[in-house]
Amino acid sequence: MSVQTGRDAIAMPPPSSRRIDRARVNISRLRNDPNPVWMRELKQAARLTRTPVILAVITGVIALLMCSVGGVASVATEPAKVGTALYHVFFSLAFAVVTWVAPAVAASTIASERSGRTWEALLLTGLSPATVARGKFLAALTYISLYIVMLVPVGSLPFLFGGVTATDVIAAFALLFLLGVLSVAFGLSISSQFASSAVAIVVTLLVAVPTSLLAYLAGGVGLSFAAHELWPQVSAGPPVWLPMAYSRADFGVEYLTFLVAAPLVCVAIPGWFLYEITLANMAGVSDDRSTRLRRWFAVSTPLLALSTLPPLAFDVGREWRTLVIGVTLMALFAVFSAFVFAGEPLGPSRRVRVHWERRGAGRVERFLGPGVMRAATLGSVLTLGAMALQGGAALLAIALRGGAADDATRVVAFTGYAMAFTLFVFGFAAWMRARSQSGGVPRVLLIGALFLAAAGPFLAMAIAGILSDGGDIALLIASPSPIYPFVLLDTIAGGDPETRQLALMAGAVAAAGWGFLGAGLLTGAATRTRRVVREHAASIAKVETMLAAEEAAADAPAAAPAEASSHE
Amino acid sequence: MTVPAIRVRHLWHRFGNVDVLRDVSFEVGQGEIFGFIGPNGAGKTTTIRIMTTLLDPMAGRVEIDGIDVAIDPDRVRKIIGYMPDHAGVYERITVREYLEFFADAYAVPTVGIVDAVIELTDLGNLQDRLVVALSKGMKQRLGLARILLHDPKVLILDEPASDLDPRARIEIRDLLLELRELGKTIFLSSHILTELSDVCTSIGILERGQLVVAGPIGEIAERLEAQRRAQAVGLAEGDVPPPPSQSFAPPVAAPLETPGPDPAAFAGAAPTGAYFPAQPADVMTTAGGADIPLAARKRLKLRVLGDSRGVVPLLAGGTGVLGVEPGPGGLLGVAYTGDDRFVADVVRHLVASGVGVVGVEAERNELERIFLEVTRGDLQ
Numbered sequence: 001m002s003v004q005t006g007r008d009a010i011a012m013p014p015p016s017s018r019r020i021d022r023a024r025v026n027i028s029r030l031r032n033d034p035n036p037v038w039m040r041e042l043k044q045a046a047r048l049t050r051t052p053v054i055l056a057v058i059t060g061v062i063a064l065l066m067c068s069v070g071g072v073a074s075v076a077t078e079p080a081k082v083g084t085a086l087y088h089v090f091f092s093l094a095f096a097v098v099t100w101v102a103p104a105v106a107a108s109t110i111a112s113e114r115s116g117r118t119w120e121a122l123l124l125t126g127l128s129p130a131t132v133a134r135g136k137f138l139a140a141l142t143y144i145s146l147y148i149v150m151l152v153p154v155g156s157l158p159f160l161f162g163g164v165t166a167t168d169v170i171a172a173f174a175l176l177f178l179l180g181v182l183s184v185a186f187g188l189s190i191s192s193q194f195a196s197s198a199v200a201i202v203v204t205l206l207v208a209v210p211t212s213l214l215a216y217l218a219g220g221v222g223l224s225f226a227a228h229e230l231w232p233q234v235s236a237g238p239p240v241w242l243p244m245a246y247s248r249a250d251f252g253v254e255y256l257t258f259l260v261a262a263p264l265v266c267v268a269i270p271g272w273f274l275y276e277i278t279l280a281n282m283a284g285v286s287d288d289r290s291t292r293l294r295r296w297f298a299v300s301t302p303l304l305a306l307s308t309l310p311p312l313a314f315d316v317g318r319e320w321r322t323l324v325i326g327v328t329l330m331a332l333f334a335v336f337s338a339f340v341f342a343g344e345p346l347g348p349s350r351r352v353r354v355h356w357e358r359r360g361a362g363r364v365e366r367f368l369g370p371g372v373m374r375a376a377t378l379g380s381v382l383t384l385g386a387m388a389l390q391g392g393a394a395l396l397a398i399a400l401r402g403g404a405a406d407d408a409t410r411v412v413a414f415t416g417y418a419m420a421f422t423l424f425v426f427g428f429a430a431w432m433r434a435r436s437q438s439g440g441v442p443r444v445l446l447i448g449a450l451f452l453a454a455a456g457p458f459l460a461m462a463i464a465g466i467l468s469d470g471g472d473i474a475l476l477i478a479s480p481s482p483i484y485p486f487v488l489l490d491t492i493a494g495g496d497p498e499t500r501q502l503a504l505m506a507g508a509v510a511a512a513g514w515g516f517l518g519a520g521l522l523t524g525a526a527t528r529t530r531r532v533v534r535e536h537a538a539s540i541a542k543v544e545t546m547l548a549a550e551e552a553a554a555d556a557p558a559a560a561p562a563e564a565s566s567h568e
Numbered sequence: 569m570t571v572p573a574i575r576v577r578h579l580w581h582r583f584g585n586v587d588v589l590r591d592v593s594f595e596v597g598q599g600e601i602f603g604f605i606g607p608n609g610a611g612k613t614t615t616i617r618i619m620t621t622l623l624d625p626m627a628g629r630v631e632i633d634g635i636d637v638a639i640d641p642d643r644v645r646k647i648i649g650y651m652p653d654h655a656g657v658y659e660r661i662t663v664r665e666y667l668e669f670f671a672d673a674y675a676v677p678t679v680g681i682v683d684a685v686i687e688l689t690d691l692g693n694l695q696d697r698l699v700v701a702l703s704k705g706m707k708q709r710l711g712l713a714r715i716l717l718h719d720p721k722v723l724i725l726d727e728p729a730s731d732l733d734p735r736a737r738i739e740i741r742d743l744l745l746e747l748r749e750l751g752k753t754i755f756l757s758s759h760i761l762t763e764l765s766d767v768c769t770s771i772g773i774l775e776r777g778q779l780v781v782a783g784p785i786g787e788i789a790e791r792l793e794a795q796r797r798a799q800a801v802g803l804a805e806g807d808v809p810p811p812p813s814q815s816f817a818p819p820v821a822a823p824l825e826t827p828g829p830d831p832a833a834f835a836g837a838a839p840t841g842a843y844f845p846a847q848p849a850d851v852m853t854t855a856g857g858a859d860i861p862l863a864a865r866k867r868l869k870l871r872v873l874g875d876s877r878g879v880v881p882l883l884a885g886g887t888g889v890l891g892v893e894p895g896p897g898g899l900l901g902v903a904y905t906g907d908d909r910f911v912a913d914v915v916r917h918l919v920a921s922g923v924g925v926v927g928v929e930a931e932r933n934e935l936e937r938i939f940l941e942v943t944r945g946d947l948q
Contacts, residue, residue, distance in 0.1 A: 002672055003668040003669075003671040003672050003676065003679050003681075003682060004665070004668045004669060004672050036669055036672035036673050037673075039669070039672070040658065040661065040665070040669040043660075043661050043665055044658060044660040044661055047660040047661070047698075048660065116656040116658075117652070117654065117655055117656030118655070118656040118657065118658060120620075120622055120650070120652055120655070121650075121652075121655060121656075121670075121714065122673065123622070123645075124620065124621070124622075124645050124648070124650055125645070125670060125673035125674050125718075126642060126645045126646055126673075126674065126675070127673050284621075284624065284641065285624060286624045286638065349624075350638060350639070351638055351639050351641075354639050355639075543627065543629075547577060547578075547629060550577075
């Protein structure tokens with residue numbers, strides 16, 4: 001039932017485990033019982049007079065710009081080229097509007113509830129964080145969809161000139177909408193962290209603007225060259241290549257991998273993460289804020305590892321290069337995960353434990369639950385396993401194609417070093433968290449440690465004046481830096497046998513050092529965490545006993561006369 | 569045995585290095601209106617935030633209708649209605665839309681509940697007005713309407729009448745009494761003692777994070793009076809009960825060094841519900857030998873012309889007179905049992921005896937007197 005829409009309650013069918021039945025119920029619920037937060041936000045937005053003004057101004061400005069560009073360009077250039085240029089200009093502008101406006105709009109949603117002091121009332125209604133987040137998400141997405149819809153007529157202007165097909169335009173708008181989804185999810189996750197809308201908007205824009213520019217340059221302009229290499233029909237250089245590639249690229253495994261699976265993974269994994277982070281930020285400190293994030297990690301890590309394997313099939317003869325890209329991505333993902341997990345509590349709260357007991361939670365569920373050691377263990381095992389898988393696949397590809405021995409050495413050296421350093425990262429994050437009261441300090445120290453580890457050896461060399469000589473001592477000093485494996489790749493191929501041997505030896509020693517240090521830190525963190533959790537549990541048990549004793553003492557006088565009268 | 573509507577046991581909380589709550593324990597029975605009093609910074613709002621599941625207690629137990637707020641916050645939220653101090657509202661929607669939204673959020677079973685709540689809170693004339701256009705008093709009323717939508721058993725109101733004009737205050741007070749008639753338990757925090765004394769059946773006074781007194785107002789007044797009397801009859805120093813602010817405080821352990829429950833804090837704590845020391849007597853005996861329950865005892869302040877000591881024999885031993893205390897400047901304190909007719913009889917009797925009565929004053933508001941007596945008034 002929805003009071004806001006005036007719809008009466010619908011008769012719900014009996015519970016069913018079939019997915020189709022549950023989907024049917026959910027659709028019915030969506031129609032008859034829409035998200036209350038979304039409904040309320042829409043009512044409020046409808047009364048906001050500035051919305052149509054802003055929409056009209058943005059549309060007008062972009063239309064004028066497009067007409068000006070089209071008018072000027074069509075004087076000296078053939079229409080088809082003008083149409084293509086307008087297509088790129090329009091969707092570049094639309095990209096900026098969506099990736100800047102959508103996060104900013106979403107950033108104010110949850111934070112404004114806190115700053116407007118309506119958050120507590122909302123929380124106490126019993127609405128789950130997921131319902132509130134979905135309502136806020138839908139509200140912001142509706143708003144940004146209005147922008148996209150308003151831009152549709154302007155986006156159709158390139159048709160007047162030719163050079164682009166309807167499929168190109170439809171695909172571009174679909175991708176724009178997908179970007180809007182991701183941008184709104186990003187803004188919402190920032191919003192859930194802050195109590196002031198102004199701060200949330202500023203932080204969101206500070207992150208969103210450079211990230212979108214980087215994505216535009218790397219994913220747009222940069223990847224267009226790679227796409228051109230794979231499909232010559234796709235132009236190299238223009239930024240909006242992806243929607244055009246759908247109608248121009250040859251259908252096959254590459255098409256499905258890079259134009260269907262990769263964009264979906266690129267949206268789904270971050271989108272899912274942002275959703276889970278939003279929910280975790282909205283939940284109480286004693287709630288289970290870990291399990292859902294851990295599930296995301298458990299699914300994303302293998303998915304990410306698997307998504308780096310198909311290029312091994314295409315990059316014949318340069319498998320090691322594909323491996324380096326894949327393992328680097330995985331290592332960055334591991335560092336990011338360690339950063340996220342550094343905010344874990346030391347162990348599950350009393351509330352979480354009681355709820356586990358009530359529903360008879362199994363070992364797997366408990367392992368995915370709150371606890372920094374659980375997080376560090378899962379993080380280490382999965383990322384190291386993923387790297388081993390990447391390395392193994394690369395070695396297999398090299399062996400099957402009879403690749404060079406140097407390539408295999410590169411794969412082993414790079415993957416081994418990355419695995420050891422990743423273990424250190426998880427160990428350091430867990431150890432710091434085990435010794436801190438909150439997650440803030442470990443995160444700051446983790447950034448500091450990574451910077452020191454990466455730049456420290458090079459700074460030491462610069463101070464010693466041996467940075468430029470590239471000699472044996474330089475190699476030895478540089479070996480603890482996580483940048484060293486990249487240096488190692490060149491040395492393996494180009495160095496003289498002695499230098500190569502030394503470089504490999506230095507790399508192995510440094511990797512072993514990081515590995516042992518990481519394992520030691522993990523062990524230290526585990527010991528301390530166990531002690532703290534044990535003490536906490538003992539203290540709770542004592543309190544329980546005392547409260548029970550107190551209750552028994554209070555009940556005793558009341559029970560005594562009743563007992564006496566029964567004897568009489 | 570009936571489960572108390574609210575049960576707070578040995579509650580501790582700390583912000584930074586400051587213990588904002590120290591071993592706070594009290595109970596609120598079903599259907600009571602409990603006034604929670606304390607100076608700014610005493611820890612009232614922290615207690616309320618813990619009770620309403622918005623803050624996790626560092627130690628101790630809080631139960632609402634028998635449900636532990638730390639374990640089952642979702643279940644607690646279904647049975648409480650919390651109106652915070654200076655709560656915000658969604659401004660660009662109408663009063664009805666606002667209530668409809670919360671009705672959906674609370675998942676109320678029928679659409680008609682919104683109409684019922686609008687009628688109960690007398691918001692009918694305002695239902696199509698934008699919330700932004702409402703006065704402070706009307707917004708408070710709307711807030712109250714919001715927390716009634718899901719028909720909660722326990723209402724927790726933090727300073728509901730702050731910043732309201734007298735009319736709005738009276739309206740809120742009447743509404744609270746009406747809600748009590750409907751069987752709601754109301755937990756009310758306020759600075760305005762006269763307002764609380766009009767509606768509360770029991771109170772708790774919090775000072776510097778410690779509960780200095782809790783219980784029914786009449787009972788607390790009697791305890792204090794008994795102590796005063798014990799002191800007045802000249803008990804030996806060691807026999808005199810300590811001042812209320814010490815004697816009523818629950819035993820306090822050393823502050824927790826680290827967040828988390830400290831079992832040592834409970835060592836020697838009084839059993840739940842026993843927050844008063846053993847009292848010397850529950851009745852007082854009149855000159856005629858009749859036992860008068862302390863609950864029936866009242867005080868009257870008279871001002872007469874001349875020396876009041878000469879008037880004492882005229883009243884002492886009279887029907888309903890429990891005690892007469894002369895004071896300087898013609899002041900005369902009379903403890904009595906009875907109603908207003910007793911006051912009229914005393915005045916008539918004195919005038920007939922040739923005593924010039926220049927003033928008759930009921931004793932200071934009882935709640936104010938208790939508050940002043942049990943708190944120290946230090947800066948918090």
